[in-house]
Amino acid sequence: MKNLTRRNFIKMVGGTAAAVGTLGFPAIAAAAGKKQVVIVGGGVGGATAARYIRRADPSVEVTLIEPNQHYYTCFMSNEVLGGERSIDSLKFGYDGLLRHGVKVVHDTVTAIDAAGRKVTTRGGQSFGYDRAIVAPGISFRWDTIEGYDETVATQSMPHAWKAGAQTTLLRKQLEGMADGGTVLIAPPPNPFRCPPGPYERACQIAHYLQQHKPKSRILILDAKDAFSKQGLFTQAWDRYYKGMITWVKAADTGGGVVRVDAKAGTVSTDFETYKPAVANIIPAQKAGEIAHTAGLTDDSGWCPIEGRTFESTLQKGIHVIGDAAIQAPLPKSGYAANSEAKVVAAAVVDLVNDREPGAPSWVNTCYSIVAPDDGISVAMVYNLVDGKVAKVEGAGGLTPMDSSAADRSREVAYAHSWFNNITNDIFG
Protein backbone atom coordinates (compact mmCIF):
# COMPACT_ATOMS: atom_id res chain seq x y z
CA MET A 1 0.00 0.00 0.00
CA LYS A 2 3.09 2.22 0.20
CA ASN A 3 2.76 3.89 -3.19
CA LEU A 4 -0.97 3.84 -3.26
CA THR A 5 -3.16 6.57 -1.89
CA ARG A 6 -6.34 5.51 -0.18
CA ARG A 7 -8.42 7.07 -2.94
CA ASN A 8 -6.52 5.27 -5.69
CA PHE A 9 -6.83 2.02 -3.81
CA ILE A 10 -10.59 2.38 -3.52
CA LYS A 11 -10.75 3.33 -7.17
CA MET A 12 -8.86 0.21 -8.18
CA VAL A 13 -10.66 -2.18 -5.91
CA GLY A 14 -14.04 -0.49 -6.06
CA GLY A 15 -13.72 -0.15 -9.82
CA THR A 16 -13.14 -3.85 -10.21
CA ALA A 17 -16.05 -4.64 -7.96
CA ALA A 18 -18.36 -2.22 -9.76
CA ALA A 19 -17.45 -3.58 -13.17
CA VAL A 20 -18.04 -7.07 -11.93
CA GLY A 21 -21.36 -6.15 -10.40
CA THR A 22 -22.83 -4.25 -13.29
CA LEU A 23 -21.43 -6.08 -16.28
CA GLY A 24 -21.61 -9.57 -14.91
CA PHE A 25 -18.05 -10.63 -15.31
CA PRO A 26 -18.54 -14.40 -15.31
CA ALA A 27 -20.48 -14.03 -18.56
CA ILE A 28 -17.80 -11.84 -20.17
CA ALA A 29 -15.00 -14.03 -18.95
CA ALA A 30 -16.76 -17.17 -20.06
CA ALA A 31 -17.05 -15.63 -23.50
CA ALA A 32 -13.30 -15.04 -23.45
CA GLY A 33 -12.84 -18.66 -22.38
CA LYS A 34 -11.08 -17.79 -19.16
CA LYS A 35 -11.40 -20.07 -16.18
CA GLN A 36 -12.78 -18.48 -13.02
CA VAL A 37 -11.70 -19.16 -9.48
CA VAL A 38 -13.43 -17.39 -6.61
CA ILE A 39 -11.69 -17.36 -3.24
CA VAL A 40 -13.70 -16.59 -0.11
CA GLY A 41 -11.52 -15.11 2.62
CA GLY A 42 -8.29 -13.09 2.43
CA GLY A 43 -6.36 -14.56 5.34
CA VAL A 44 -3.27 -16.75 5.10
CA GLY A 45 -4.91 -19.58 3.14
CA GLY A 46 -7.02 -17.48 0.78
CA ALA A 47 -4.37 -14.90 -0.08
CA THR A 48 -1.68 -17.56 -0.64
CA ALA A 49 -3.97 -19.57 -2.90
CA ALA A 50 -4.78 -16.47 -4.95
CA ARG A 51 -1.14 -15.66 -5.54
CA TYR A 52 -0.05 -19.21 -6.31
CA ILE A 53 -2.87 -19.82 -8.79
CA ARG A 54 -1.82 -16.72 -10.71
CA ARG A 55 1.81 -17.89 -10.56
CA ALA A 56 0.95 -21.31 -11.95
CA ASP A 57 -1.45 -20.14 -14.65
CA PRO A 58 -1.90 -16.42 -15.33
CA SER A 59 -4.76 -17.20 -17.71
CA VAL A 60 -6.95 -18.17 -14.74
CA GLU A 61 -9.02 -15.25 -13.40
CA VAL A 62 -8.91 -15.14 -9.63
CA THR A 63 -11.37 -13.10 -7.56
CA LEU A 64 -10.70 -12.89 -3.84
CA ILE A 65 -13.57 -11.69 -1.66
CA GLU A 66 -12.68 -10.37 1.79
CA PRO A 67 -14.64 -7.90 3.95
CA ASN A 68 -11.63 -6.18 5.55
CA GLN A 69 -9.17 -3.79 3.91
CA HIS A 70 -6.35 -5.21 6.02
CA TYR A 71 -5.40 -8.49 7.60
CA TYR A 72 -3.67 -8.73 10.97
CA THR A 73 -1.71 -11.95 11.36
CA CYS A 74 -2.60 -13.89 14.45
CA PHE A 75 0.92 -15.31 14.45
CA MET A 76 3.42 -13.11 16.32
CA SER A 77 0.52 -11.22 17.97
CA ASN A 78 1.66 -12.60 21.33
CA GLU A 79 4.80 -10.49 20.87
CA VAL A 80 2.54 -7.43 20.81
CA LEU A 81 1.16 -8.50 24.18
CA GLY A 82 4.71 -8.94 25.46
CA GLY A 83 5.61 -5.41 24.33
CA GLU A 84 8.20 -6.70 21.86
CA ARG A 85 6.39 -5.75 18.63
CA SER A 86 3.91 -3.16 17.33
CA ILE A 87 0.42 -4.08 16.17
CA ASP A 88 1.17 -2.31 12.88
CA SER A 89 3.91 -4.83 12.14
CA LEU A 90 1.16 -7.47 11.86
CA LYS A 91 -0.92 -5.43 9.40
CA PHE A 92 -1.02 -6.40 5.72
CA GLY A 93 -3.00 -5.10 2.75
CA TYR A 94 -3.94 -6.54 -0.62
CA ASP A 95 -1.89 -4.40 -3.02
CA GLY A 96 0.50 -7.32 -3.50
CA LEU A 97 -2.34 -9.50 -4.76
CA LEU A 98 -3.54 -6.70 -7.06
CA ARG A 99 -0.05 -6.61 -8.59
CA HIS A 100 -0.30 -10.34 -9.25
CA GLY A 101 -3.52 -9.70 -11.18
CA VAL A 102 -5.91 -10.93 -8.51
CA LYS A 103 -9.26 -9.13 -8.43
CA VAL A 104 -9.81 -8.14 -4.80
CA VAL A 105 -13.38 -7.40 -3.75
CA HIS A 106 -14.07 -6.03 -0.28
CA ASP A 107 -17.46 -7.48 0.54
CA THR A 108 -18.93 -10.27 2.67
CA VAL A 109 -19.98 -13.53 1.07
CA THR A 110 -23.49 -14.48 2.22
CA ALA A 111 -24.16 -17.57 0.10
CA ILE A 112 -22.39 -20.14 -2.05
CA ASP A 113 -24.50 -22.09 -4.53
CA ALA A 114 -22.48 -25.23 -5.20
CA ALA A 115 -24.91 -26.57 -7.82
CA GLY A 116 -25.06 -23.25 -9.71
CA ARG A 117 -21.36 -22.52 -9.05
CA LYS A 118 -22.10 -19.01 -7.86
CA VAL A 119 -21.06 -16.87 -4.89
CA THR A 120 -23.31 -14.05 -3.62
CA THR A 121 -22.29 -11.13 -1.40
CA ARG A 122 -24.00 -8.83 1.08
CA GLY A 123 -23.32 -5.96 -1.33
CA GLY A 124 -25.56 -7.68 -3.89
CA GLN A 125 -22.81 -8.88 -6.21
CA SER A 126 -22.58 -12.37 -7.60
CA PHE A 127 -19.64 -14.25 -9.04
CA GLY A 128 -19.73 -17.42 -11.09
CA TYR A 129 -16.85 -19.86 -10.79
CA ASP A 130 -15.32 -23.02 -12.18
CA ARG A 131 -13.78 -23.76 -8.78
CA ALA A 132 -14.23 -22.01 -5.43
CA ILE A 133 -11.78 -21.98 -2.54
CA VAL A 134 -13.24 -21.24 0.88
CA ALA A 135 -10.81 -20.08 3.58
CA PRO A 136 -12.93 -18.46 6.29
CA GLY A 137 -10.73 -19.26 9.29
CA ILE A 138 -12.44 -19.76 12.62
CA SER A 139 -15.52 -18.52 14.42
CA PHE A 140 -16.32 -18.87 18.10
CA ARG A 141 -18.79 -21.11 19.91
CA TRP A 142 -20.26 -18.33 22.01
CA ASP A 143 -22.67 -20.76 23.66
CA THR A 144 -19.97 -22.74 25.48
CA ILE A 145 -19.20 -20.25 28.28
CA GLU A 146 -22.19 -18.78 30.09
CA GLY A 147 -22.21 -14.97 30.07
CA TYR A 148 -19.51 -14.72 27.38
CA ASP A 149 -20.43 -13.29 23.99
CA GLU A 150 -19.03 -11.01 21.31
CA THR A 151 -20.01 -7.87 23.24
CA VAL A 152 -18.19 -9.03 26.38
CA ALA A 153 -15.16 -9.95 24.24
CA THR A 154 -15.19 -6.53 22.60
CA GLN A 155 -15.70 -4.53 25.79
CA SER A 156 -14.08 -6.25 28.74
CA MET A 157 -12.75 -9.79 28.34
CA PRO A 158 -10.95 -10.10 24.99
CA HIS A 159 -10.21 -13.43 23.37
CA ALA A 160 -7.49 -11.83 21.22
CA TRP A 161 -7.65 -14.97 19.06
CA LYS A 162 -8.27 -12.95 15.93
CA ALA A 163 -5.58 -10.30 15.80
CA GLY A 164 -6.22 -6.57 15.51
CA ALA A 165 -8.51 -4.61 17.83
CA GLN A 166 -8.73 -7.59 20.19
CA THR A 167 -4.94 -7.74 20.53
CA THR A 168 -4.77 -4.00 21.18
CA LEU A 169 -7.49 -4.22 23.83
CA LEU A 170 -5.73 -7.00 25.72
CA ARG A 171 -2.41 -5.15 25.53
CA LYS A 172 -4.07 -1.98 26.91
CA GLN A 173 -5.55 -3.95 29.79
CA LEU A 174 -2.13 -5.38 30.63
CA GLU A 175 -0.61 -1.90 30.53
CA GLY A 176 -3.40 -0.55 32.71
CA MET A 177 -3.44 -3.20 35.44
CA ALA A 178 -1.87 -2.56 38.83
CA ASP A 179 1.15 -4.53 40.03
CA GLY A 180 0.13 -7.58 42.02
CA GLY A 181 -2.92 -8.50 39.95
CA THR A 182 -3.71 -11.78 38.25
CA VAL A 183 -3.98 -12.29 34.51
CA LEU A 184 -6.34 -15.18 33.84
CA ILE A 185 -5.98 -17.06 30.55
CA ALA A 186 -8.66 -19.58 29.58
CA PRO A 187 -7.41 -21.73 26.67
CA PRO A 188 -10.04 -23.51 24.57
CA PRO A 189 -10.70 -27.23 24.10
CA ASN A 190 -9.33 -29.03 21.01
CA PRO A 191 -9.37 -28.50 18.12
CA PHE A 192 -8.52 -24.83 17.89
CA ARG A 193 -6.38 -22.33 15.97
CA CYS A 194 -2.68 -22.28 16.90
CA PRO A 195 -2.34 -25.06 19.51
CA PRO A 196 0.83 -23.65 21.18
CA GLY A 197 -0.57 -20.09 21.15
CA PRO A 198 -2.12 -19.78 24.64
CA TYR A 199 1.07 -21.06 26.28
CA GLU A 200 3.38 -18.82 24.27
CA ARG A 201 1.01 -16.03 25.28
CA ALA A 202 1.58 -16.87 28.94
CA CYS A 203 5.35 -16.54 28.32
CA GLN A 204 5.02 -13.22 26.54
CA ILE A 205 2.69 -11.73 29.15
CA ALA A 206 4.95 -13.01 31.96
CA HIS A 207 7.91 -11.37 30.21
CA TYR A 208 6.06 -8.05 30.24
CA LEU A 209 4.85 -8.39 33.83
CA GLN A 210 8.31 -9.36 35.07
CA GLN A 211 9.72 -6.09 33.75
CA HIS A 212 6.87 -3.78 34.76
CA LYS A 213 4.65 -5.50 37.34
CA PRO A 214 6.80 -8.16 38.99
CA LYS A 215 4.35 -9.00 41.78
CA SER A 216 1.68 -10.02 39.25
CA ARG A 217 0.74 -13.60 38.45
CA ILE A 218 -0.73 -15.59 35.55
CA LEU A 219 -3.38 -18.24 36.09
CA ILE A 220 -4.17 -20.58 33.19
CA LEU A 221 -7.49 -22.39 33.60
CA ASP A 222 -7.34 -24.88 30.75
CA ALA A 223 -10.21 -26.72 29.09
CA LYS A 224 -7.72 -29.55 28.39
CA ASP A 225 -5.52 -31.90 30.40
CA ALA A 226 -2.49 -31.56 28.12
CA PHE A 227 -1.22 -29.12 25.49
CA SER A 228 1.18 -28.59 22.60
CA LYS A 229 4.94 -28.45 23.38
CA GLN A 230 3.98 -28.95 27.04
CA GLY A 231 7.41 -30.08 28.24
CA LEU A 232 9.18 -27.19 26.55
CA PHE A 233 6.70 -24.58 27.80
CA THR A 234 6.82 -25.93 31.35
CA GLN A 235 10.61 -25.79 31.16
CA ALA A 236 10.47 -22.16 30.00
CA TRP A 237 8.02 -21.15 32.74
CA ASP A 238 10.36 -22.64 35.32
CA ARG A 239 13.50 -21.22 33.69
CA TYR A 240 12.38 -17.65 33.09
CA TYR A 241 9.19 -16.95 35.06
CA LYS A 242 9.55 -19.05 38.17
CA GLY A 243 6.53 -18.85 40.45
CA MET A 244 4.65 -16.51 38.12
CA ILE A 245 2.62 -18.96 36.03
CA THR A 246 0.16 -21.55 37.34
CA TRP A 247 -1.42 -23.96 34.87
CA VAL A 248 -4.52 -25.83 36.02
CA LYS A 249 -5.64 -28.79 33.92
CA ALA A 250 -9.30 -29.38 33.09
CA ALA A 251 -9.57 -32.43 35.34
CA ASP A 252 -8.80 -30.28 38.39
CA THR A 253 -11.61 -27.79 37.74
CA GLY A 254 -14.22 -30.07 36.23
CA GLY A 255 -13.52 -28.78 32.71
CA GLY A 256 -12.15 -25.25 32.92
CA VAL A 257 -14.03 -21.96 32.70
CA VAL A 258 -17.80 -22.39 32.42
CA ARG A 259 -19.12 -18.92 33.28
CA VAL A 260 -18.13 -15.26 33.29
CA ASP A 261 -19.85 -12.24 34.78
CA ALA A 262 -18.68 -9.23 32.81
CA LYS A 263 -20.35 -6.73 35.17
CA ALA A 264 -18.76 -8.21 38.28
CA GLY A 265 -15.52 -8.95 36.41
CA THR A 266 -15.53 -12.55 37.57
CA VAL A 267 -14.61 -15.83 35.89
CA SER A 268 -15.89 -19.17 37.21
CA THR A 269 -15.19 -22.87 36.95
CA ASP A 270 -17.65 -25.37 38.37
CA PHE A 271 -15.75 -25.21 41.66
CA GLU A 272 -14.52 -21.67 42.12
CA THR A 273 -14.98 -18.01 41.14
CA TYR A 274 -12.03 -15.72 40.40
CA LYS A 275 -11.77 -11.95 40.06
CA PRO A 276 -8.71 -11.38 37.86
CA ALA A 277 -7.25 -7.99 36.92
CA VAL A 278 -7.28 -9.09 33.27
CA ALA A 279 -9.32 -11.96 31.81
CA ASN A 280 -8.33 -13.44 28.46
CA ILE A 281 -11.11 -15.86 27.57
CA ILE A 282 -10.44 -17.93 24.43
CA PRO A 283 -13.66 -19.78 23.62
CA ALA A 284 -14.16 -23.10 21.83
CA GLN A 285 -14.03 -22.77 18.05
CA LYS A 286 -15.57 -23.93 14.79
CA ALA A 287 -15.15 -23.10 11.11
CA GLY A 288 -15.82 -19.51 9.97
CA GLU A 289 -19.47 -18.53 9.49
CA ILE A 290 -19.76 -18.89 5.71
CA ALA A 291 -18.64 -22.53 5.91
CA HIS A 292 -21.79 -23.29 7.94
CA THR A 293 -24.10 -21.26 5.69
CA ALA A 294 -22.69 -22.96 2.60
CA GLY A 295 -23.22 -26.47 3.97
CA LEU A 296 -19.51 -27.24 4.15
CA THR A 297 -19.43 -28.31 7.82
CA ASP A 298 -20.29 -31.61 9.47
CA ASP A 299 -21.49 -32.23 13.05
CA SER A 300 -18.04 -31.32 14.39
CA GLY A 301 -18.47 -27.73 13.16
CA TRP A 302 -15.47 -28.09 10.83
CA CYS A 303 -15.22 -28.91 7.11
CA PRO A 304 -14.51 -32.47 5.94
CA ILE A 305 -12.25 -32.56 2.88
CA GLU A 306 -10.67 -34.99 0.47
CA GLY A 307 -6.91 -35.28 1.13
CA ARG A 308 -5.36 -34.77 -2.30
CA THR A 309 -7.17 -31.59 -3.36
CA PHE A 310 -8.92 -30.42 -0.16
CA GLU A 311 -12.20 -30.48 -2.10
CA SER A 312 -15.16 -30.58 0.25
CA THR A 313 -16.65 -34.06 0.64
CA LEU A 314 -20.04 -32.33 1.11
CA GLN A 315 -20.12 -29.81 -1.77
CA LYS A 316 -18.57 -30.48 -5.20
CA GLY A 317 -16.33 -27.85 -6.75
CA ILE A 318 -15.54 -26.14 -3.44
CA HIS A 319 -12.15 -26.54 -1.76
CA VAL A 320 -11.74 -25.66 1.92
CA ILE A 321 -8.31 -24.74 3.31
CA GLY A 322 -6.78 -23.40 6.50
CA ASP A 323 -8.17 -23.53 10.03
CA ALA A 324 -11.75 -24.25 8.86
CA ALA A 325 -10.83 -27.59 7.27
CA ILE A 326 -10.53 -30.95 9.02
CA GLN A 327 -6.94 -31.14 7.89
CA ALA A 328 -5.46 -33.22 10.71
CA PRO A 329 -2.73 -34.41 11.07
CA LEU A 330 -1.87 -30.95 9.70
CA PRO A 331 -2.40 -28.46 12.54
CA LYS A 332 -4.53 -25.32 12.49
CA SER A 333 -1.54 -23.05 11.93
CA GLY A 334 -0.48 -20.25 9.61
CA TYR A 335 2.30 -22.32 8.08
CA ALA A 336 -0.10 -25.20 7.41
CA ALA A 337 -2.68 -22.86 5.81
CA ASN A 338 0.05 -21.43 3.55
CA SER A 339 1.23 -24.93 2.62
CA GLU A 340 -2.32 -26.23 2.03
CA ALA A 341 -3.06 -23.20 -0.16
CA LYS A 342 -0.16 -24.06 -2.48
CA VAL A 343 -1.29 -27.67 -2.82
CA VAL A 344 -4.84 -26.53 -3.56
CA ALA A 345 -3.67 -23.81 -5.97
CA ALA A 346 -1.78 -26.44 -7.99
CA ALA A 347 -4.74 -28.85 -7.85
CA VAL A 348 -7.26 -26.19 -8.90
CA VAL A 349 -5.08 -25.10 -11.82
CA ASP A 350 -4.85 -28.74 -12.91
CA LEU A 351 -8.59 -29.30 -12.52
CA VAL A 352 -9.71 -26.22 -14.46
CA ASN A 353 -7.32 -27.26 -17.23
CA ASP A 354 -8.76 -30.80 -17.24
CA ARG A 355 -5.59 -32.37 -15.86
CA GLU A 356 -5.26 -34.91 -13.08
CA PRO A 357 -3.81 -33.16 -9.96
CA GLY A 358 -0.27 -34.26 -9.10
CA ALA A 359 1.02 -35.66 -5.82
CA PRO A 360 0.84 -33.15 -2.94
CA SER A 361 3.45 -32.30 -0.30
CA TRP A 362 2.99 -30.22 2.84
CA VAL A 363 5.21 -28.78 5.57
CA ASN A 364 4.43 -27.22 8.92
CA THR A 365 6.75 -25.37 11.27
CA CYS A 366 5.40 -23.58 14.35
CA TYR A 367 7.72 -21.37 16.36
CA SER A 368 6.97 -20.11 19.87
CA ILE A 369 9.06 -17.36 21.42
CA VAL A 370 9.20 -18.20 25.13
CA ALA A 371 11.69 -15.45 26.08
CA PRO A 372 13.39 -12.71 24.03
CA ASP A 373 16.35 -14.99 23.33
CA ASP A 374 14.68 -18.40 23.54
CA GLY A 375 12.63 -19.91 20.74
CA ILE A 376 11.18 -23.41 20.39
CA SER A 377 9.55 -25.14 17.45
CA VAL A 378 7.64 -28.12 16.18
CA ALA A 379 8.01 -29.21 12.56
CA MET A 380 6.64 -31.94 10.28
CA VAL A 381 6.57 -32.97 6.63
CA TYR A 382 3.37 -34.53 5.26
CA ASN A 383 2.46 -36.51 2.18
CA LEU A 384 -0.55 -38.34 0.83
CA VAL A 385 -1.05 -41.98 1.82
CA ASP A 386 -4.16 -43.85 0.66
CA GLY A 387 -5.87 -40.56 -0.16
CA LYS A 388 -5.25 -39.07 3.27
CA VAL A 389 -2.80 -36.51 4.64
CA ALA A 390 -0.13 -38.39 6.59
CA LYS A 391 2.99 -37.51 8.56
CA VAL A 392 6.15 -38.72 6.84
CA GLU A 393 7.54 -41.41 9.08
CA GLY A 394 10.79 -40.49 10.82
CA ALA A 395 10.43 -36.78 10.08
CA GLY A 396 9.56 -33.83 12.26
CA GLY A 397 9.41 -33.31 15.97
CA LEU A 398 10.12 -30.77 18.67
CA THR A 399 13.08 -28.67 19.71
CA PRO A 400 15.04 -30.96 22.06
CA MET A 401 14.51 -30.22 25.77
CA ASP A 402 18.30 -30.03 26.19
CA SER A 403 19.09 -27.87 23.15
CA SER A 404 21.78 -25.27 23.76
CA ALA A 405 21.19 -21.59 24.56
CA ALA A 406 22.83 -20.80 21.22
CA ASP A 407 20.33 -22.97 19.35
CA ARG A 408 17.42 -21.43 21.24
CA SER A 409 18.68 -17.99 20.27
CA ARG A 410 18.96 -19.07 16.64
CA GLU A 411 15.38 -20.32 16.77
CA VAL A 412 14.23 -16.80 17.71
CA ALA A 413 16.10 -15.36 14.72
CA TYR A 414 14.61 -18.07 12.51
CA ALA A 415 11.12 -17.39 13.93
CA HIS A 416 11.41 -13.72 12.99
CA SER A 417 12.76 -14.71 9.56
CA TRP A 418 9.81 -17.06 9.16
CA PHE A 419 7.43 -14.19 9.92
CA ASN A 420 9.08 -11.94 7.31
CA ASN A 421 9.23 -14.65 4.68
CA ILE A 422 5.78 -16.13 5.09
CA THR A 423 4.06 -12.73 5.15
CA ASN A 424 5.93 -11.79 1.97
CA ASP A 425 4.94 -15.11 0.45
CA ILE A 426 1.27 -14.40 1.28
CA PHE A 427 0.87 -10.67 0.74
CA GLY A 428 4.05 -9.57 -1.09
Add this chain to the structure above:
Amino acid sequence: MLDNRLHSFVAGFVLLTGAAPLYAAPAASMLSDTCAGCHGTDGASHGPATPTIAGLSPDYFTESMQGFKSGERPGTVMGRIARGYTDEEIALMAGYFKDLPFVPARQKTDPAKVAQGEEVYSGNCNKCHDENGSLASDDAGILAGQWLPYLTYSMEDFTSGAREMPRKMKKKVDKLKASEIEATLQFFASQQ
Protein backbone atom coordinates in the same frame (compact mmCIF):
# COMPACT_ATOMS: atom_id res chain seq x y z
CA MET B 1 22.94 -28.93 -20.24
CA LEU B 2 24.49 -31.55 -18.06
CA ASP B 3 22.35 -30.36 -15.15
CA ASN B 4 19.20 -30.58 -17.23
CA ARG B 5 20.01 -34.11 -18.31
CA LEU B 6 20.70 -35.07 -14.74
CA HIS B 7 17.40 -33.51 -13.72
CA SER B 8 15.44 -35.47 -16.34
CA PHE B 9 17.29 -38.62 -15.39
CA VAL B 10 16.40 -38.14 -11.75
CA ALA B 11 12.76 -37.39 -12.54
CA GLY B 12 12.63 -40.50 -14.73
CA PHE B 13 14.23 -42.56 -12.02
CA VAL B 14 11.53 -41.48 -9.58
CA LEU B 15 8.78 -42.39 -12.02
CA LEU B 16 10.27 -45.77 -12.86
CA THR B 17 11.22 -47.00 -9.45
CA GLY B 18 8.96 -45.02 -7.12
CA ALA B 19 9.48 -45.03 -3.37
CA ALA B 20 6.52 -47.29 -2.65
CA PRO B 21 3.72 -48.68 -4.81
CA LEU B 22 1.20 -46.11 -3.60
CA TYR B 23 3.58 -43.19 -3.56
CA ALA B 24 4.45 -41.05 -6.59
CA ALA B 25 6.93 -38.24 -5.93
CA PRO B 26 5.40 -34.77 -6.04
CA ALA B 27 6.59 -32.33 -8.72
CA ALA B 28 9.75 -30.33 -8.02
CA SER B 29 7.76 -27.09 -7.69
CA MET B 30 5.28 -28.72 -5.30
CA LEU B 31 8.11 -29.86 -3.03
CA SER B 32 10.07 -26.63 -3.29
CA ASP B 33 7.20 -24.21 -2.71
CA THR B 34 6.79 -25.58 0.82
CA CYS B 35 10.23 -24.15 1.70
CA ALA B 36 9.04 -20.57 1.05
CA GLY B 37 7.44 -20.21 4.48
CA CYS B 38 10.90 -19.97 6.05
CA HIS B 39 13.30 -19.41 3.10
CA GLY B 40 11.19 -16.92 1.12
CA THR B 41 9.23 -17.12 -2.11
CA ASP B 42 11.41 -18.83 -4.73
CA GLY B 43 14.06 -19.41 -2.07
CA ALA B 44 14.98 -15.70 -1.71
CA SER B 45 14.94 -14.94 2.02
CA HIS B 46 13.87 -11.58 3.48
CA GLY B 47 15.95 -12.41 6.55
CA PRO B 48 17.09 -11.48 9.11
CA ALA B 49 18.68 -14.91 9.55
CA THR B 50 17.25 -17.71 7.41
CA PRO B 51 19.50 -18.20 4.37
CA THR B 52 18.57 -17.69 0.75
CA ILE B 53 18.61 -21.08 -0.98
CA ALA B 54 17.90 -19.92 -4.54
CA GLY B 55 20.72 -20.43 -7.01
CA LEU B 56 22.64 -22.95 -4.92
CA SER B 57 24.61 -25.59 -6.77
CA PRO B 58 22.78 -28.94 -6.79
CA ASP B 59 25.86 -30.54 -5.21
CA TYR B 60 25.82 -28.14 -2.29
CA PHE B 61 22.04 -28.27 -1.86
CA THR B 62 22.05 -32.07 -1.84
CA GLU B 63 25.04 -32.32 0.48
CA SER B 64 23.35 -29.89 2.91
CA MET B 65 20.04 -31.74 2.93
CA GLN B 66 21.72 -35.12 3.24
CA GLY B 67 23.88 -33.74 6.06
CA PHE B 68 20.82 -32.47 7.91
CA LYS B 69 19.04 -35.74 7.26
CA SER B 70 21.83 -37.91 8.67
CA GLY B 71 22.53 -35.51 11.55
CA GLU B 72 26.08 -34.94 10.32
CA ARG B 73 25.31 -31.26 9.85
CA PRO B 74 23.95 -29.50 12.95
CA GLY B 75 20.78 -27.47 12.72
CA THR B 76 17.65 -26.43 14.58
CA VAL B 77 14.60 -27.41 12.50
CA MET B 78 16.37 -28.52 9.33
CA GLY B 79 17.24 -32.01 10.53
CA ARG B 80 13.63 -32.62 11.44
CA ILE B 81 12.46 -31.37 8.05
CA ALA B 82 15.15 -33.00 5.89
CA ARG B 83 14.21 -36.42 7.28
CA GLY B 84 10.83 -35.96 5.57
CA TYR B 85 12.27 -36.35 2.08
CA THR B 86 13.57 -39.22 0.00
CA ASP B 87 16.88 -38.90 -1.85
CA GLU B 88 14.90 -38.52 -5.08
CA GLU B 89 12.84 -35.67 -3.64
CA ILE B 90 15.97 -33.89 -2.45
CA ALA B 91 17.42 -34.21 -5.96
CA LEU B 92 14.24 -32.72 -7.43
CA MET B 93 14.43 -29.73 -5.08
CA ALA B 94 18.15 -29.27 -5.80
CA GLY B 95 17.32 -29.12 -9.51
CA TYR B 96 14.53 -26.63 -8.90
CA PHE B 97 16.43 -24.15 -6.75
CA LYS B 98 19.58 -24.09 -8.94
CA ASP B 99 17.64 -22.26 -11.67
CA LEU B 100 16.20 -19.58 -9.39
CA PRO B 101 18.04 -16.25 -9.00
CA PHE B 102 20.05 -15.67 -5.82
CA VAL B 103 18.89 -12.27 -4.48
CA PRO B 104 21.61 -10.65 -2.34
CA ALA B 105 20.47 -9.63 1.15
CA ARG B 106 20.23 -5.93 1.88
CA GLN B 107 21.80 -5.57 5.30
CA LYS B 108 24.05 -3.23 7.24
CA THR B 109 27.74 -4.01 7.36
CA ASP B 110 30.74 -2.25 8.89
CA PRO B 111 32.93 -0.70 6.12
CA ALA B 112 36.16 -1.07 8.14
CA LYS B 113 35.49 -4.76 8.78
CA VAL B 114 34.46 -5.27 5.17
CA ALA B 115 37.80 -3.82 4.00
CA GLN B 116 39.74 -6.01 6.44
CA GLY B 117 37.65 -9.01 5.44
CA GLU B 118 38.42 -8.50 1.77
CA GLU B 119 42.12 -8.89 2.51
CA VAL B 120 41.59 -12.01 4.57
CA TYR B 121 39.39 -13.39 1.81
CA SER B 122 41.95 -12.70 -0.95
CA GLY B 123 44.68 -14.51 0.90
CA ASN B 124 42.70 -17.47 2.13
CA CYS B 125 39.24 -18.22 0.75
CA ASN B 126 39.26 -17.16 -2.90
CA LYS B 127 40.47 -20.42 -4.40
CA CYS B 128 37.28 -22.33 -3.51
CA HIS B 129 34.86 -19.47 -2.89
CA ASP B 130 35.73 -17.63 -6.10
CA GLU B 131 34.39 -14.29 -7.31
CA ASN B 132 33.95 -12.98 -3.77
CA GLY B 133 31.98 -16.04 -2.77
CA SER B 134 29.25 -15.44 -5.34
CA LEU B 135 29.74 -18.55 -7.49
CA ALA B 136 27.57 -21.59 -6.97
CA SER B 137 30.28 -24.04 -7.94
CA ASP B 138 30.53 -27.69 -6.93
CA ASP B 139 30.16 -28.13 -3.21
CA ALA B 140 30.59 -24.46 -2.21
CA GLY B 141 27.62 -22.48 -0.93
CA ILE B 142 26.88 -18.94 -2.10
CA LEU B 143 28.37 -16.63 0.54
CA ALA B 144 28.22 -13.24 -1.22
CA GLY B 145 25.07 -11.43 -0.15
CA GLN B 146 24.01 -14.17 2.24
CA TRP B 147 22.39 -13.13 5.54
CA LEU B 148 25.08 -12.30 8.11
CA PRO B 149 23.55 -14.11 11.12
CA TYR B 150 23.42 -17.29 9.03
CA LEU B 151 27.06 -16.88 7.94
CA THR B 152 27.98 -16.32 11.59
CA TYR B 153 26.08 -19.42 12.78
CA SER B 154 27.78 -21.46 10.07
CA MET B 155 31.27 -20.38 11.11
CA GLU B 156 30.41 -20.95 14.78
CA ASP B 157 29.48 -24.50 13.88
CA PHE B 158 32.64 -24.99 11.81
CA THR B 159 35.03 -23.60 14.42
CA SER B 160 33.36 -25.42 17.33
CA GLY B 161 33.73 -28.68 15.42
CA ALA B 162 29.96 -29.27 15.33
CA ARG B 163 30.14 -29.15 11.54
CA GLU B 164 33.04 -30.70 9.71
CA MET B 165 35.17 -28.41 7.58
CA PRO B 166 36.68 -29.57 4.31
CA ARG B 167 40.39 -30.26 4.94
CA LYS B 168 41.60 -27.30 2.86
CA MET B 169 39.23 -24.95 4.63
CA LYS B 170 40.24 -26.15 8.09
CA LYS B 171 43.91 -25.52 7.35
CA LYS B 172 43.12 -21.90 6.51
CA VAL B 173 40.49 -21.24 9.19
CA ASP B 174 42.64 -22.66 12.00
CA LYS B 175 45.19 -19.90 11.37
CA LEU B 176 42.66 -17.06 11.47
CA LYS B 177 41.78 -14.97 14.51
CA ALA B 178 38.12 -14.63 15.50
CA SER B 179 38.19 -10.97 14.44
CA GLU B 180 39.50 -11.97 11.00
CA ILE B 181 36.72 -14.52 10.57
CA GLU B 182 34.14 -11.92 11.60
CA ALA B 183 35.58 -9.40 9.12
CA THR B 184 35.50 -11.97 6.33
CA LEU B 185 31.84 -12.70 7.00
CA GLN B 186 31.14 -8.95 6.93
CA PHE B 187 32.87 -8.83 3.55
CA PHE B 188 30.71 -11.65 2.17
CA ALA B 189 27.56 -10.10 3.66
CA SER B 190 28.31 -6.73 2.06
CA GLN B 191 28.37 -8.09 -1.52
CA GLN B 192 25.48 -7.03 -3.71
